[in-house]
Amino acid sequence: MLYTLFYSPGAASMAVHWMLIELEVPFETVLVDIDQSQQRNPDYLRLNPSGRVPTLVIDGAPYGESVALMLLLAERHPGSGLVPEPNSPKRAEWLQLTLYIANTLMPAMRDWLYAAKDGNPDGAAAVKALAQKRISLVWDDFEARLEDGRPYLMGNTFGVVDMLAIMLMRWSRNMPCNAIEWPRLRAYIDQVCARSSFGDLCDREGLPAWPA
Template sequence: MYRLYYAPGAASLVVHWLLIEMGQPHALQRVDMDARQQKSAEYLALNPNGTVPTLIADGRPLYEAAALVLYLADRHAEAGLAPAVGDPQRGEYCQWLLNLANTVQSPMRLWWYPQDLHGLPEDAVREAARRRVEAAWERLDAHLAARGPYLLGERVSAVDFYLVMLMRWTRKMPRPGDAWPHLGALAGRMKARPSFAALYEREGLSEWR
């Protein structure tokens, strides 16, 4: 059984969501981010980056949300959420996973935590992050318009779960991700899945239903 170290709504959300969607037994260990529990010696021994998520699998800690998405979807191939190695869509699947991590999640973190760039005006950092995220949404919406309704066309995959988590993070930005029509439609379909309702109940979330 897996053990997931998580914080409600954080990057652990996609890992938790996939575990529920796949029906994989797991235990939850909440990390108190306000108390900076993620920086404790005990936690850093599991995840030296001091972030969530951390997933204990086969007794060993694994971390990085995008890597865990890839790992779980491959390990539980019976769930049908990842093209197999050799599948013509495998390259596109890997492309989207890394694209989302680099072009959306990375600047999104700076929008939430502009102080991470020490010495730079926080308003300027946040504005630059906003422009990068919105440019990514434009590209993704155009892709879905041409080749949707999911990132891999008619085939829902783990990258769609990841994308929806990132859209949720933009809910307080001037123009949230689901304001783009095709992204909003994808988000609506994904949020209609029973696993999403279970996820919200277990994490005690209410915003952006």
């Protein structure tokens, strides 16, 4: 198996990069400098016509969409413990939570971050206000989920949903709905970010320590 990850530090590629580290599989990385608009480079667009990161080249074939890539990696590496196995009692809950993050949280994050760029700048403030409300409701849901003292969102086992959630919580660090303002989320973030794999990820991507 040969993997090449095209990534930008801290972007949507971050969770895929983290998963590759957790899987302890050999992989290569190629930096896509978004500040220099390298995602619009014709060579990159041939791999990912949407001009976004991540792109994961698997045995020579390119694929995109971070959540889809993580599900694909889980299928290619069964027994990793990062997702419940198909016959596990936790499988249905995991599918529900993964799609909740993908369909509710990730679009709201993009709306907040790119309201003026993706739509009419005149309406950006209203779009951001609605996105902030939607993000805050997800943090409320996660806060309630952690009320029973579980260490991870799925219970006692770290996995894909945690990597996705932490990536998106990090995105909120400059938002009015900063995830660290929720007390149980802050404890959860501190615990998950203490994992050696997260430290390795930040070192590889040149990211500052978070949370401060």
